[in-house]
Each structure stands twice: as structure tokens, then as C-alpha cells.
Amino acid sequence: MNAELEQESSDFLAVVPTPLQRSLSIIVPTFNERLNVIPLLEGLRTSLHGQDWEAIFVDDDSPDGTAPLLRELAQNDPRIRCITRVGRRGLSSACIEGMFASSAPYVAVIDADMQHDERLLAQMHQMLQAGEVDIVIGSRYVAGGGVCHWRTHRVLISRLATGLSARLLNIKLTDPMSGFFMMRREVLVGAVDRLSGLGFKILVDLFTSHERPLRFVELPYQFRNRHAGDSKLDSGVAWDYVLLLLAKSLDRLVLGRFLAFSSVGAIGVLVHFAVLACLHKWLTVPFAAAQATAIAVAMVSNFTLNNELTYRDVRVRGVFAWWRALLKFFAVCLVGAALNMGLATWLYQLSSTWWQSALAGIVAGSVWNFILSKSAIWGR
Ligand SMILES: Nc1nc2c(ncn2[C@@H]2O[C@H](COP(=O)(O)OP(=O)(O)OP(=O)(O)O)[C@@H](O)[C@H]2O)c(=O)[nH]1
Ligand SMILES: [Mg+2]
Structure with a gap:
């Protein structure tokens, strides 16, 4: 801070009635x-x-009115604050935005459903204040920790996810899937440029995004059963995790999305052939009509899969918005197909082999589709 600004800020603070010196934001x-x-x-x-x-x-x-209740409580208790995001979903991005809204030197993240043991927070705070570590993590998998009544398949999935992050991302935590931790707020500043904000696993994101290795301690706790309400864990969360692993192992979010987009494109080719075979071979629909229908079905399938999977965190919702986005996707893909066709034909005329020409056309068309559809539809 320069001297003039420092003076202005101390003049300003001199007339603040009761200074709030929050040490910890949860x-x-x-x-x-x-x-x-x-x-x-x-x-x-x-x-x-x-x-x-x-x-x-x-x-x-939340449709159940969580935010109005919080605002009512906040009217009477200044320690409570509520940020509402409209038209957005995502646990990691919510945590990042909450941390940025804090001015305290230490920030913790905890689930609302009482599964994390809030009694550890005081100890975490003390450990951070002692200055030896950057982050203290609640772990279910160090001695003394555990999970209550988890079905075997959930234990296996959690172990698999932990193993994948250790192998692919070289994370040495016993419980990288933990959503319960406390850290110095500067950790966020050191990671923010590379944070993806994707999905549910903010800790993996932080550890792989920070400019230097983080000094950490793990404290055991028993993961309790959810107090009330329903879990938000679904198969989409697993997909988000795969996307995060991809993005982080390739080191660029855009590459993870591009791979997901291309995989959806490959599924689209299968859908195209399935529809074409059904219509033309079995139902004897003329080739041109069958081909046009197959193109349309494959485009709808690609759009839906990209909306639900590749861009799950910013997906288009609502009937009107969905149809408008679908039409935009059609327009983008038609131009992509023309580009594919034009480039492949031109290269073929320049005496490239047929498969090199076709491959170049496909790559150019896919890159076009990816970039344009992202900015026109999912680039909010
Ligand atoms: N803001 C925001 N919070 C979310 C979102 N999804 C989940 N959460 C919150 O994140 C926390 C963890 O979600 P849970 O559904 O409990 O997930 P979990 O603890 O991994 O799974 P369970 O053991 O089945 O409860 C809870 O406080 C949720 O309310 C989201 O899209 N946005
Ligand atoms: Mg939970």
C-alpha cells in the first residue's frame, strides 16, 4: 500500500464503530x-x-428456501452471511467464491449436512496460527478416522478416486476427496490462476493448482451420516471428477473439455450409423432422407451429451433456452461440416492421401465446433 492510501485507510478505520477482526471464515x-x-x-x-x-x-x-432462512438468521447474527448464486451449480466454484468473499486470514470449508466434525475446527485454527503449515485437512483415512455405514460400493469408489489422484496427479494425501479443511487465505491467491473450479473436489483442485507444494497436516475424523435432506452425489459428480483429472493431468481445463467434446463427437458417429442403418437398411427409407435424419439425430445427441456432461457446470436449462441453444449448435456444426468438407477436398486435390485429407478436415471441423459452440452456447 502506498503512504497516501495507507493514511486514507487508517483515517477511514478510525471512525468505524466496533472493528470486526474476523480471524476465521467458514x-x-x-x-x-x-x-x-x-x-x-x-x-x-x-x-x-x-x-x-x-x-x-x-x-x-436452493428451491427449499435455504437462502431466505439464512438471511433471516443473518439479520440477528452478524457472524452469518449468505451469498446466493442464481442459474449456477457446482460445489467447488461455490467454495472458491465464498473464500473470495472473506477478508479473514484463515478460511475453512465444511459441508452443511453435519457429516464433517465441526469440533476439529478449533484445533485446525490453532495449528494454522502456529505457522508451520498452510492447510489442515480432516481425513477419514488416517488412524482414528472412518466412515459410518457406507455401502461397500461407495467405499470402493472413494478408494478408486483416491488412487487415481495419487497416481495421475501425484497427490500424497490419504483423503484427497475430503471436503473438510482449513487453510490460510493466501493459499487461494497462490492457486487461483490455475484453479479449474470444476465439480465437487476442491482439495484436489487446490493441491494441483498451487504454485508450490503445500505444507499440510491431516487430522482424523469420523464421517457422520447426513443429518437431514438428500445427498447431491450422483453419477454426474463422478463424471466431473474424471473431467477434473483430465484437465489437471493435461494441465489445461480447455484440453479436458476438448477431449470430452471429442469423445461425445465419437459417440455421435456411432449414433449416426445406428440411425442410418435402421432407416436405410431395415426400413428401406431412401438414402438421402435416412442420411439427413441420422445427421439431425446425431446432432441432437451430441448437443444433449455436451450439455449434460462436457458443460455440466454451465449447462443450459429451461425449455426455451434449450431449444435456442440446440439451434445455435446446429448452425455451428453445419458451418463446421462445410469447413471439414472444403478443407478435405482442397487437400485431396493437392494430392494428399484420402485419409490424411479426411483427418485434417475432421480435426479442423471439430476444433471449429468446439471453439464456436463454447463461445456461442456455454461460454457464459
Ligand atoms: N452451492 C452449492 N452447494 C452444493 C452443490 N452440490 C452440493 N452442495 C453442497 O455441498 C455439500 C456436500 O454435498 P453432499 O450432497 O452432502 O455430498 P457428499 O457429502 O459428498 O455426499 P453424501 O455423503 O451422500 O452426503 C453440501 O453442503 C451440499 O449442500 C452445488 O451445486 N452448489
Ligand atoms: Mg454430505
Whole structure:
């Protein structure tokens, strides 16, 4: 800060009635957690008694009215804040935005459903204040930790996800899937340029995005059963994780998306041939009509898969918006097909082999489709 600005800021602070010196912000991502908010706040109040803390809830416009309840509570307790995001979803991005809304030197992330043990927060805070580590993580897989009543398939999936991050990303944590941790706020600043904000696994994102290796400690805790409401874990979360691994192992989010987009394109080719075979071979529809129908079906399938998988975090919702986006996708892909055709024909005339010409056309068409559809449809 330059001297003039420093003077202005100390003049300003001199007339602030009761300075709030928050040492700790607890970020709580929420989606439909109305029934869990008060038990969690009670737990925080008990375990952080006598400390300067605040809870920043980041709610994605939950239909169950989580945010109105939080705002009502915040009217009476200045330690409670609520950020509402409209038309957005995503746990990691919610946590990142909550952290940026904090001015405290330490930030924690905890789920709203009471599965994380809030009694560890005081110890985490002390460890960070001692200055030896950058981040303290609640782990289910160090001695003394565990999970209550998990079905075998969930244990296996969690182990597999942990193994993949260790192997592909070289993360040495026992529980990289943990969503319960506390860190210095500067950790975010050191990672932000490379954070993907994708999906559910913010810890993996932070560890792989930071400019230097993070000094960490893991504390054991028992992962409890959800207090109330429903889990948001679904197969889409697994897909987001694959996308995150791809993005991080290729080191660029855009490459992860491009691979996902290309995989969807490959599925589209199969859909195209399946429809064409059904119509032309079995139902004896004339070739031109069958081919046109197959193109249309493959485009709808590609659009839907990209909307649900590749761009799940910014997907288009609502009937009107969906149809408008589909038409844009058609327009982009038609130009892509023309580009593919034009380039391949031109290269073939220049006496390239047939497969080299075709491959160059396909790559050019795919890159065009990827870039244009991203900026026209999912680039919000
Ligand atoms: N803001 C926001 N929060 C979310 C979103 N998805 C999940 N959450 C919150 O993130 C936390 C973790 O989600 P859960 O559904 O409990 O996931 P989980 O703990 O991994 O899975 P379970 O063990 O089945 O509960 C909860 O506080 C959710 O309300 C989202 O899209 N946006
Ligand atoms: Mg949960």
C-alpha cells in the first residue's frame, strides 16, 4: 500500500464503530440444506466459543428456501452471511467464491449436512496460527478416522478416486476427496490462476493448482451420516471428477473439455450409423432422407451429451433456452461440416492421401465446433 492510501485507510478505520477482526471464515456450500443450517450453526457456536469467526454460506438458489432462512438468521447474527448464486451449480466454484468473499486470514470449508466434525475446527485454527503449515485437512483415512455405514460400493469408489489422484496427479494425501479443511487465505491467491473450479473436489483442485507444494497436516475424523435432506452425489459428480483429472493431468481445463467434446463427437458417429442403418437398411427409407435424419439425430445427441456432461457446470436449462441453444449448435456444426468438407477436398486435390485429407478436415471441423459452440452456447 502506498503512504497516501495507507493514511486514507487508517483515517477511514478510525471512525468505524466496533472493528470486526474476523480471524476465521467458514465457507459452507449449500444446495437444499434448509433443515441442516441451524444444527450446523449451533455446532459452530459451541466448538468455536470465544473465537472470532463467521460463516459464509454459498447457496445456489436452493428451491427449499435455504437462502431466505439464512438471511433471516443473518439479520440477528452478524457472524452469518449468505451469498446466493442464481442459474449456477457446482460445489467447488461455490467454495472458491465464498473464500473470495472473506477478508479473514484463515478460511475453512465444511459441508452443511453435519457429516464433517465441526469440533476439529478449533484445533485446525490453532495449528494454522502456529505457522508451520498452510492447510489442515480432516481425513477419514488416517488412524482414528472412518466412515459410518457406507455401502461397500461407495467405499470402493472413494478408494478408486483416491488412487487415481495419487497416481495421475501425484497427490500424497490419504483423503484427497475430503471436503473438510482449513487453510490460510493466501493459499487461494497462490492457486487461483490455475484453479479449474470444476465439480465437487476442491482439495484436489487446490493441491494441483498451487504454485508450490503445500505444507499440510491431516487430522482424523469420523464421517457422520447426513443429518437431514438428500445427498447431491450422483453419477454426474463422478463424471466431473474424471473431467477434473483430465484437465489437471493435461494441465489445461480447455484440453479436458476438448477431449470430452471429442469423445461425445465419437459417440455421435456411432449414433449416426445406428440411425442410418435402421432407416436405410431395415426400413428401406431412401438414402438421402435416412442420411439427413441420422445427421439431425446425431446432432441432437451430441448437443444433449455436451450439455449434460462436457458443460455440466454451465449447462443450459429451461425449455426455451434449450431449444435456442440446440439451434445455435446446429448452425455451428453445419458451418463446421462445410469447413471439414472444403478443407478435405482442397487437400485431396493437392494430392494428399484420402485419409490424411479426411483427418485434417475432421480435426479442423471439430476444433471449429468446439471453439464456436463454447463461445456461442456455454461460454457464459
Ligand atoms: N452451492 C452449492 N452447494 C452444493 C452443490 N452440490 C452440493 N452442495 C453442497 O455441498 C455439500 C456436500 O454435498 P453432499 O450432497 O452432502 O455430498 P457428499 O457429502 O459428498 O455426499 P453424501 O455423503 O451422500 O452426503 C453440501 O453442503 C451440499 O449442500 C452445488 O451445486 N452448489
Ligand atoms: Mg454430505
